[in-house]
Structure formats: structure tokens, C-alpha cells
Amino acid sequence: DQQVKQNSPSLSVQEGRISILNCDYTNSMFDYFLWYKKYPAEGPTFLISISSIKDKNEDGRFTVFLNKSAKHLSLHIVPSQPGDSAVYFCAASNNAGGTSYGKLTFGQGTILTVHP
Amino acid sequence: KAGVTQTPRYLIKTRGQQVTLSCSPISGHRSVSWYQQTPGQGLQFLFEYFSETQRNKGNFPGRFSGRQFSNSRSEMNVSTLELGDSALYLCASSLAGFREQFFGPGTRLTVL
Numbered sequence: 065d066q067q068v069k070q071n072s073p074s075l076s077v078q079e080g081r082i083s084i085l086n087c088d089y090t091n092s093m094f095d096y097f098l099w100y101k102k103y104p105a106e107g108p109t110f111l112i113s114i115s116s117i118k119d120k121n122e123d124g125r126f127t128v129f130l131n132k133s134a135k136h137l138s139l140h141i142v143p144s145q146p147g148d149s150a151v152y153f154c155a156a157s158n159n160a161g162g163t164s165y166g167k168l169t170f171g172q173g174t175i176l177t178v179h180p
Numbered sequence: 181k182a183g184v185t186q187t188p189r190y191l192i193k194t195r196g197q198q199v200t201l202s203c204s205p206i207s208g209h210r211s212v213s214w215y216q217q218t219p220g221q222g223l224q225f226l227f228e229y230f231s232e233t234q235r236n237k238g239n240f241p242g243r244f245s246g247r248q249f250s251n252s253r254s255e256m257n258v259s260t261l262e263l264g265d266s267a268l269y270l271c272a273s274s275l276a277g278f279r280e281q282f283f284g285p286g287t288r289l290t291v292l
Contacts, residue, residue, distance in 0.1 A: 096279045107184070107270050107283030108223075153223065157279045166213045166228025166274070167236050168281060173222065 067091045068156050070171035079180050083141040087154035087171050090135065094156040098168065099128060099139045102151045111152075112139070144178045151175050181207060184284035186271050192290045198259040201287045205252050205273030211235075212254040213281060214246060217268040226269075229254055230276070258289075266291045 069088045077083045085099075095116040100108035114121040114128045114137070121128050127140045141148055155168040185204045193199050205212050213236075214226040225238040229248035246256040252273075258265055268288050272281035 098280065100283075105285075105288075107186075107272075107285045110280055110282060113280055155223075159279070166211050166230065166281075167225045167238070168213070168215075168223075168272075168279075169225070170215075170223040 066172075067094075068154060068169050068171040070152075070154060070174050072174050073172075074175040074177070076177045076179065077144045079146055079178055080143045083139075083144045083148065083176055083178065085139040085141075085152050085154075085174050085176065087137045087139075088135060089137075089156050091156070091158065091169075092135070093158045094169075095159060096157040097128070097130060097137050098155045098157070099126075100153045100155060101148075102153060102173070108153060141176075144176075146178050146180050149176055149178050184271055184273050184282055186269075186284040186287050188287060189285065190288045190290075192292060193261050194292050195261055195263060197261050198257065199261060199289060200255055200257045201269055201271075201289075203254045203256075203271030203273075203284060205254070205271075206282055208275065209273035209282070210252050210276050211274045211281075212248055212252065213272045213274070214254070214256050215270040215272065216240075217270060217286070218266075223270070226256065261291045263291050265289065 098113040099111040102108045112126045130137045151173045154171045211230045213228040228236040248254045268286045270286045272283045274281045
């Protein structure tokens with residue numbers, strides 16, 4: 065039962081253009097969402113997060129959009145740079161009664177390649 | 181501020197053995213979570229510790245266990261290793277009350 069899905073295994077983008085990474089979830093109890101970037105042989109690096117009470121959050125070149133009715137979120141990277149090439153994971157958190165702290169449910173990841 | 185550290189970085193064991201992995205969280209972080217990453221299953225939650233208590237547990241057999249010490253450092257133990265336990269084991273820490281988790285570099289466990 066995959067509650068967080070990233071349906072695109074890979075995405076290829078030209079340097080300077082926009083990268084859009086998508087994520088869908090099925091559990092309506094998720095109320096906090098995060099994006100991580102991962103390079104080979106390293107742990108995931110936190111990028112940006114969004115609470116379910118918001119529909120957008122920006123941090124520099126990164127913007128996350130949340131559409132609760134569609135149970136969909138997306139990460140926009142503008143402009144894309146070759147150093148952004150990595151695996152991107154979306155993750156979801158459900159703090160039902162404070163019992164689920166610490167548990168992140170991850171998607172399978174999307175490999176982003178940014179070409180110079 | 182130093183990040184999350186994990187030791188050892190690489191480990192090779194044989195079936196039936198047991199292994200202990202160690203994690204030191206970011207200073208001031210009291211919550212430590214453990215995850216297993218495999219090519220087939222992706223990143224899966226193992227368990228979370230806060231103030232030396234296991235607060236949450238994922239869907240893994242009892243061979244997987246952990247503990248947390250008073251200085252927030254954590255260890256996880258896998259007993260009776262199986263070939264399928266070969267994975268990258270990741271530790272993450274977070275501040276109390278915050279959902280953002282910060283990951284260490286992981287321990288690559290190979291079971292032969």
C-alpha cells in the first residue's frame with residue numbers, strides 16, 4: 065500500500081529552465097509534506113516543507129505547491145542548475161494525536177537530470 | 181553546527197550474525213528516527229526514539245530493535261541477519277515539535 069507516489073521515475077531538463085517534480089498521496093490524514101534531495105552514497109538533504117494549511121511555500125529557487133483536494137503536491141525549481149541533478153523524494157507526515165511524530169512516509173523518488 | 185553522524189559507514193556481515201549501528205544526532209535534537217533504504221522498497225520507516233522512549237515503530241520484524249541514550253545518541257540492532265537486510269540504514273534527527281528531519285550519511289550494510 066503505497067501512500068505516497070512519485071509516478072515519474074526520471075525527469076530531464078535544460079539548465080535555466082523550470083523543473084517540476086510531482087507527488088501524489090492517498091492518506092487524507094497527512095498534514096505536513098517535505099521534499100528531500102539525495103545524491104548517491106549520501107543521506108537525503110532537506111529542501112523545503114509545507115503544512116496542509118498552506119497551498120504554497122517558497123524558499124529561493126524552490127517552491128512547493130499543495131493541492132489538498134487533488135491530494136497532489138509539486139516542487140518547482142527555477143532556474144534549474146546542473147548541480148540540482150539528484151534523486152528527489154517527497155515525504156509526508158501524519159501527526160494524528162501526536163502519535164506519529166518522527167514517521168515520514170516517502171515516495172519512490174524521481175531522478176532529475178539538468179543538462180548544461 | 182555538526183550534522184548527524186553515523187558509524188560505521190560500511191559494514192559487511194554474514195547471515196545469522198548480528199549488527200549494531202550508531203547514530204549521533206544534531207546537538208539539541210532529541211528525536212531520532214531510523215529508516216531502511218533498498219532498491220525495491222525505497223525508504224521505509226523503522227522506528228523513532230524521543231527522550232529514550234520508542235515513540236513510533238514501522239512494520240519490521242522483531243529482529244530490528246533500537247534504543248536511545250540520555251545524550252540522545254541512538255543505536256539500532258539487527259539480529260540473525262538475512263540476505264534481505266542488505267540496505268542503506270539512515271538515521272535522522274529533529275527538534276522536538278518539528279517535523280523536518282535531518283539525515284546522516286547512512287550505514288551501508290551488506291549481508292553475505
